[in-house]
Amino acid sequence: MKKAKLTFEDKVIDLDVITGSENEIGIDISKLKIKSGMITLDPGFKNTGSCESKVTFLDGENGILRYRGYSIEDLANNADFLEVSYLLIYGELPTKKKYRQLLSDIQERSVLDEDVKKILETFPRSAHPMGMLSCLTSSLVAFDPSSVDVNDEEEMYDAFLNLLAKIPILVAWVFRRRRGLPLEYGDFGQGYVENVTKMMFKMPNKKYVENKVVVNAINKLLILHADHEQNCSTSTVRIVGSSQAGLFASISSGISALWGRLHGGANQAVLEMLEAIQNNGSNISEYIKKAKDKNDSFRLMGFGHRVYKNFDPRAKIIKKAAHDVLYDLGIDDPILEIAKNLEIEASKDQYFIDRKLYPNVDFYSGIIYKALKIPNEMFTVMFALGRLPGWIAHWREMRTKKEPIGRPRQIYTGEKLREFISIDKR
Numbered sequence: 273m274k275k276a277k278l279t280f281e282d283k284v285i286d287l288d289v290i291t292g293s294e295n296e297i298g299i300d301i302s303k304l305k306i307k308s309g310m311i312t313l314d315p316g317f318k319n320t321g322s323c324e325s326k327v328t329f330l331d332g333e334n335g336i337l338r339y340r341g342y343s344i345e346d347l348a349n350n351a352d353f354l355e356v357s358y359l360l361i362y363g364e365l366p367t368k369k370k371y372r373q374l375l376s377d378i379q380e381r382s383v384l385d386e387d388v389k390k391i392l393e394t395f396p397r398s399a400h401p402m403g404m405l406s407c408l409t410s411s412l413v414a415f416d417p418s419s420v421d422v423n424d425e426e427e428m429y430d431a432f433l434n435l436l437a438k439i440p441i442l443v444a445w446v447f448r449r450r451r452g453l454p455l456e457y458g459d460f461g462q463g464y465v466e467n468v469t470k471m472m473f474k475m476p477n478k479k480y481v482e483n484k485v486v487v488n489a490i491n492k493l494l495i496l497h498a499d500h501e502q503n504c505s506t507s508t509v510r511i512v513g514s515s516q517a518g519l520f521a522s523i524s525s526g527i528s529a530l531w532g533r534l535h536g537g538a539n540q541a542v543l544e545m546l547e548a549i550q551n552n553g554s555n556i557s558e559y560i561k562k563a564k565d566k567n568d569s570f571r572l573m574g575f576g577h578r579v580y581k582n583f584d585p586r587a588k589i590i591k592k593a594a595h596d597v598l599y600d601l602g603i604d605d606p607i608l609e610i611a612k613n614l615e616i617e618a619s620k621d622q623y624f625i626d627r628k629l630y631p632n633v634d635f636y637s638g639i640i641y642k643a644l645k646i647p648n649e650m651f652t653v654m655f656a657l658g659r660l661p662g663w664i665a666h667w668r669e670m671r672t673k674k675e676p677i678g679r680p681r682q683i684y685t686g687e688k689l690r691e692f693i694s695i696d697k698r
Contacts (some may be wrong), residue, residue, distance in 0.1 A: 280381035283308060294329050311681045322502060323510065323675060327360060327665050330501040332579040337586065339499060348589045353494040354378075354436075354464040357661035360499055361432060361668060365460070366602070374433075379460040385415045392449055401446045401653045402531040407526040408442045420519055422671040431519050432664050439523075440464075443657050444471035447650055465491045472631075473644075485600040489593040489640050490654075496586040496633055497655050499662030500579075505529040505536065509663045510670045512676035519667060526663045527656050536652040536659075539638035542574035543648050546607050546614070546638075554606065556613050564623045574635030575618060576627070586633035592634040594643075603643050611639050 274289040277301045285307045286301040299319045303482075305311050314320045329338045337344040340359050347356050351365070358366045358374060366374060391411050395404050412434075420431045437460065445455050458471040469487050474480040500506070508529040513522040530536035549559050563572040577584050598608060616630055618624045640652050 273523060278304075278308070280308065280310065290324070292324075294331070305681075311683070314681050317507075317680075322507060322678070323670065325502070325669060326363065326664070327662070327669060328499045328501045330579065332577075333581050335580055335582045335585045336666050337500075344496065344585055345589060348492050348495045348586075350494065352463070352465060353491050353498070354657075356495050356498055357436060357664075360526050360661045360665040375464065377433050378464065381434050382441065382457065382460050384438060384441055388412075388415070389445075389455065392445055392455075395449070397450055397452065401450060401650050402527065402536075402656070403447070405653050405656060406444045406524050406527040406531070408446070409439065409520060409527055412438065413518060413520045415576040416520075422668075430667065432668075435523060435660060435664060436464075439660055440468045440657060441471065443653055444468065446653060447472050447646070450647065450650070463487075465494065472646075483600070485596050486644065488598050489590075492590055492593050493637055493640065494658035496590060497637075497658030499659070499665065502534070503535065505659065506663060510666050510675075513667045513670055514675055514678045515683060516671075516677075519664075523660070523663055526583045526659070530656055530659065531652060535656040538573065539641070539655070540568070540648045540651045541612075542638040543607070543642055543651070545573040547608050549610055549614075550607055554610055556610065556617050559614075560617055560621060564621075572614075572618070572629070574631055574638065575624065576629040577632045580632070582628055583630045584632040587636060588630055590633055590636040590640070591631070594639045597640050597643050601643055605642070608639060608642060611635070638681050649676070 274291070276285060276287045276289050280283045285304070287304065290298045290300055292298070301312055312320070327340065329341075330336070339347060339356065340363055342359065342365075347359075347443075351359075353376060355365055355371065358370070362593055388408065388411065391408060392404070395407075399430075416434065421427045441457065444458070448455055454476050456471045456474055458467040460467045466487055469490055470482065483668040502510075505526040509522045512525040513519075517525075549556065552555060552558075559572070561568065562568045562570040587608075597603075598612075603689055615635070618629070618631070624630075637655075638651060641654060642648075646654065
């Protein structure tokens with residue numbers, strides 16, 4: 273094994289070098305404190321690997337994203353979301369027989385205790401959908417309090433199916449509760465994504481007609497959001513699960529982490545930005561100038577990415593789906609016109625070209641959800657539905673590898689030892 277040397281004052285410490293299957297190189301510092309008495313400091317863990325994982329490979333410099341070795345382009349254009357879910361969790365794409373069994377097993381579990389409806393009804397209709405989804409996911413523990421034996425594959429399979437079956441129902445119910453519509457169960461026998469769209473969009477006063485373009489777009493969005501390596505919410509699921517917290521509790525923690533504006537809330541921020549542009553006269557050129565002015569606090573949301581330094585491979589895929597949805601639905605929405613024109617203007621501007629600030633997946637996903645009349649507050653809920661199999665995959669990987677409980681260190685910068693002064697002398 274290769275070694276790296278850390279030299280500090282008169283000490284030289286040998287550290288193991290780990291090489292991944294795609295030639296990523298990491299220095300193993302797990303024994304650094306024992307060997308040297310020192311720790312590393314890395315705010316935000318931007319340069320710290322918390323684990324070895326076989327789930328997702330991401331190369332931000334070259335715009336590469338792969339699930340279990342399969343390119344995101346191949347999966348998004350050829351697979352359905354349930355196939356990808358199985359791939360992420362179990363490492364291989366399902367056979368036809370296994371796929372049919374998987375859908376049947378999910379359908380068998382696609383029922384919620386009626387008391388879940390009572391919990392949902394206690395929320396005001398104005399409650400934020402992510403808060404509702406997080407609470408409802410946690411509540412599932414009350415209806416199934418038994419812990420999952422991670423050494424029993426049958427128990428694990430059952431737990432994963434319960435989540436894949438029940439979370440889409442909760443998502444649809446949260447959506448319909450906000451709109452004052454009756455709650456729908458649907459039928460997962462007709463297809464996983466097909467039923468998600470039916471549960472959400474079926475109106476009580478007319479026959480539901482499936483729109484293939486909409487189903488295709490949502491299928492792609494769910495696949496593109498299914499995993500993204502050790503992001504904030506996935507790391508949260510892993511660290512909560514490392515305490516041997518249950519699966520439902522761990523997933524609920526991931527939903528809460530995803531809620532943040534800098535994570536899952538990014539596509540909502542895109543639509544809020546577009547609305548702000550509309551409310552200020554729809555002058556796109558003015559906002560392009562503001563975005564280039566380093567003294568202006570305005571940020572062009574949905575352009576560039578923290579990880580991808582070239583282009584977001586997911587954006588290339590979903591861009592076509594977004595345009596297909598707008599064309600098929602014959603959308604005439606000034607907000608979406610602003611989005612299309614903003615994309616065109618930025619793509620021709622040398623400032624954005626030089627800095628490789630291209631529209632990312634959040635830009636286009638927001639456009640699709642807006643076109644489907646999904647309210648801004650629901651965008652992150654849809655993201656959570658897509659990310660569900662990735663969270664499950666990482667929870668399973670972490671638990672089956674028996675990873676130690678997460679416990680970051682710190683550098684203390686507070687007061688030194690002080691003498692206590694009694695309250696009557698203060």
